[in-house]
Amino acid sequence: MRLRLRQFRPRTGPHEHRIVQPRHPLRHTSLSAPDPIGLLLGDHDGLNRLAGLFSFAAYSRHTVVHVPLRDGVPPDEGWGERVDLVLAHHHLGMRASQWPELRRKLTHGTPLTVRTDEARTARDAESWRARQSHADARDELRHATHARTFFLFGTRDVLAQTATELAYAAGWGPRQKRVAEGHMAFMTAFTLAEPPNSGGHPLEVDICFKPYPPYAHFRRPGEPATRPPRPASAP
Template sequence: MRLRLTEFRPRTGPHEHRVVQPRHTLRHTSLTAPEPIGLLLGDHDGLSRLAGLFSFAAYSRHTVVHIPLRDGVPPDEGWGERVDLVLAHHSYGLRPSRWPGLRRALKAGAPLTVRTDEARTQRDADARLRRGTRADHRDEPRHATHARTFFLFGSRDDFALTAVNLAYAAGWGPRQKGVAAGRSAMVTGIRLKDGPGGGHPCEVVVSFKACPPYAHFKRPGD
């Protein structure tokens, strides 16, 4: 996938950071933090681009990926307060409490275009699945919510697995019953380390919802 991004190089004290954002807003994609269950709701374009951004994050250990999902169109269903999304590797050491200052420093960004490697992403996602419950705690995505932002801290394989699941949701979501009438359809989810519970196997539910007007939407094969 080809991703059009904006790259920032802000400084906080003696440290320079690399932060990237999607160049264009994911208009029909939203996220609420898991309290106790979060909801990631998106159309085909939004879920596809999120899959690409997770794939990019998987192989960018020294980069923070910031996805300002609060800038999109408010959804007409769901629960909780909308939040932005930040992806960073465990090793980056990003503290959520430092993020507001870093976010304010995101000025004068430069255009950046990258391509993701879907075959490599699939291989690393498969490796993550094979490890299963044998993975140590550093291979589990951790999370935090601060300043209306949901932070995911993971490893290469964690982000690769989520990228594959989001691509699956983008592809199979449009085939679900009821989506042509504007209803959402749960397709997959994101599991978290030390999740808040809530009686659901996934702490963040991933659902497909077609972009309105729904009269123009056709399920594949219709």
């Protein structure tokens, strides 16, 4: 997949950070942080581009991916307060409390175009799934919520796994029943590392597909571009 991004190089003290954003907003995609269940709701374009952004984050160990989602079109169903999304590798050591200062410095970005490798993403996702069958597997997405932003910190493989989940939702979401009527369809979910003192209650984010209105224009795969006219009523 080809991703069109904007790249920023803000500094905090002696440190320079590399931060990228989608060049064009994901207008029909929204996210609410888990409490205990979050919701990632998007159309085909939004979920597909998010899959690409997770894949890019997986292989960009020194880059922070920022996806502004609060200013899109408000969804007409779902729950929770909308938040932005930030992706980063564990090893960067980024703290959520740093983000407001960095976000204020995201000005004068430069255009950047990158390509993701779906075959490599699928291989690394499969490697992650194979390890998760072991009792001592601990390769999970860590998370934090701060300043109306949801942060996900992970390794290459767990970010690649999440990319494949989003690609699945983007590809198969349009085939679900009732989506043509404007109803969201639950597709999958990703679980999160349990925070300290949580009592063992798992947190997760549901991934749901929903086309954008007007729904009369939406066609499920295989349907004709225009519906046949209704037969004239009998006199």
